[in-house]
Amino acid sequence: MPIRILAGLAALVTAAAAHSAPPPQPKLIVAIAVDQFSSALFEQYRGRFTGGLKTLSSGVVNASGYQNHAATETCPGHSTILTGRNPAHTGIVANQWYDPDLGRQMYCVEDPAGPVPGRDTAPRGPANLKVPTLGEWMKAANPASRVFAVSGKDRAAIAMAGHNADGTFWWDEERGFNTYVPQGTTAAQRLAPVAGLNAALVKRWEIKAPVWTPSGQCRAGGTDTFGTMTITHTLPPAGNAGGWDEPANLKYFRASPGLDQVTLDAAQGLIDRFKLGRGAAPDLLAISLSASDYVGHRYGGGGPEMCDQLMHLDRMLGVFLAKLAASKVPVVVVLTADHGALDAVERVAKQGIPAQRLTADAFTEVGREVQAEFKLDYFPFAGDAQQITIAGFGERDAKLDARIAASAIERLRKRPEVAAVFSSAEVVAAEPKPGTPPDELTLVERMHESFYPARSGDIQVAYRPYLSGGAPAAPGDYVAGHGSPWNYDRRVPILFWWPGATGFEQPLAVATTDIAPTLAALVGVTPPAVDGRCLDLDGTSADSCAKR
Structure with a gap:
């Protein structure tokens, strides 16, 4: 290649670098959740x-955030x-x-x-x-x-x-x-x-x-x-x-x-x-x-x-x-959901998807079945249909509670609207391997990431995809919702922008837990223990996660 062409290419690269704007060290961070x-x-x-x-889409776009x-x-x-x-x-x-x-x-x-x-x-x-x-x-x-x-x-x-x-x-x-x-x-x-x-x-x-x-x-x-x-x-x-x-x-x-x-x-x-x-x-x-x-x-x-x-x-x-x-003002904006x-x-x-209203009430029906099985004078469930706590009064019988939970899990797993049921022990044991991409998490691993022992139920229930609870009957009633472990409820955009940003698309899966360490790096703050990782927002060979 002639020297003059190489020189021209070098000039173009230099010009592009000069016009690119890596993320600044912001004096203001604006974090938007929609x-x-x-x-x-x-x-x-x-x-x-x-x-x-x-405008935000002209910055760093992570369309597959989770x-x-x-x-x-x-x-x-x-x-x-x-x-x-x-x-x-x-x-x-x-x-x-x-x-x-x-x-x-x-x-x-x-x-x-x-x-x-x-x-x-x-x-x-x-x-x-x-x-x-x-x-x-x-x-x-x-x-x-x-x-x-x-x-x-x-x-x-x-x-x-x-x-x-x-x-x-x-x-x-x-x-x-x-x-x-x-x-x-x-x-x-x-x-x-x-x-x-x-x-x-x-x-x-x-x-x-x-x-x-x-x-x-x-x-x-x-x-x-x-x-x-x-x-x-x-x-x-x-x-x-x-x-x-x-x-x-x-x-x-x-x-x-x-x-x-x-x-x-x-x-x-x-x-x-x-x-x-x-x-x-x-x-x-x-x-x-x-x-x-x-x-x-x-x-x-x-x-x-x-x-x-x-x-x-x-x-x-x-x-x-x-x-x-x-x-x-030097500003960096992030938008997610x-x-x-x-x-x-x-x-x-x-649109050809097997979606339907969930009319059955597994929480109440299985609870009554278990109540009858063990001849209880109280309803044995508390919480909600996805996180069931074994309830009781007075001094608790741990062995009885375990038998109630085992029976409930067996009954729930037989129901056609239920995709999976896990005991709290199964959820606690399902810790994902470090570095597992968010779109590769198994169902029980997703539940693990939601599980806090003092607050989560004894039984975790996942219902089949494309089911929606509720029976709208009058204006103002909810006709659609969320709350499931399926990807249509988990997947959200994560967009970073600043004035003059050199935008690029990042198609691989990232997580909302990556946002805070990414922003912390920009302001030179070392985060405590986090589940996410810093995302490099610099579209050049530089690294916005490097210590500033």
Whole structure:
């Protein structure tokens, strides 16, 4: 090859390197979770995004991200994102679990030490989260770091913020953005960062209630029957045309793009008020956008409602990211999801998949069979249909409990709707080999990654793929859901972006537990023990995981 051609190629390589922008050492990390944003939805609509989701797709794209665990619900999923740990270590095994000491279900962010203004019977806080978050690592390295979280859901905000955050806020239909009040502080102090937005929303909505205005990018029409309920697909959906300031219609606001808009408004308000990214140490802002989850539950993920929700989300994120870029603050953004979902099974079945409603109640039916077999004067099960705890009263008979569990497992394994049943001992023993890719985990290994002995049931049950519980009968009933150990509920996108990012696609499986150690490397923080690994975000021969 002539020397001049070699010289030309070298110049091109040099120019490309000069125009590439490796990840900066950020002064601000923005971690975004889009609730129920499966990889399937990301791939379906990716070509139609023109705003923030397109911008994020120009960065480092991991389309095959996974939640490692089996319990694909909001609280466990969020608990993995900024801790680097699976629920087996975070202790957040489900949205709620049976507490034998209390004799009832425990909500994942129930915390007696965290009173919530106006919600005397619903204290909230991070006490149930057993590991520190990225924000806590950053504060330990430099106490000047500030950590905030905002979401449509309390459990999402708290699981991402962790302990001792500077502010943790979530949407409360009757009060605007709310929070918990740690000992030694006052409600006024804790709510001050969102008080202005709350007051502005009240004033704005007194003049005109918010409405779901169609994006014009999705085609409405047609009907579907889910359970015994028939839905006519209009945009905006029936009940969402307005009047959200009226108590009877408050439930509709959550299942609309409006919820994400006020959440992003709150996030922007925190950036502006506290000048995040402009202090002496790097800051962290966690944002969980909840509307897609409510839309998915209420209308399914395969209709025009979800299409329009995602088009609005794309536009809103575009505005938000543009402001971040214009601020010139060195920032890195990550976007992922807490879990995926299965569309309404009636619609899935039309596409050739053997999906159906789960009408049988294995929890109750097998429980009664076992109760009769052992002539018990009490119902022997507590918990739920996927995590069954052997219940009892007074002094426990361990041998009897073991016999009850063995009989229940045998009976459950014979049921046609059940794919697999494992005892707690089998789950504990199924620790994956280090380095096992998340898409190669066996079913029992996924359950292992969800299992926390003090909170998980004695029996773990996996139902067949493409089954959906519930029997929707009236508007507002859930028509679709998640929570299974199958990949349609586990697979989520993981996108990293910063202004000027040199994008690349990484097709192999990675995990949400990889996010926190990846971000920690960028800010020069050494994480404690984690289940994930640092992902190299530099598209060149350099390594963003190298110590800075």
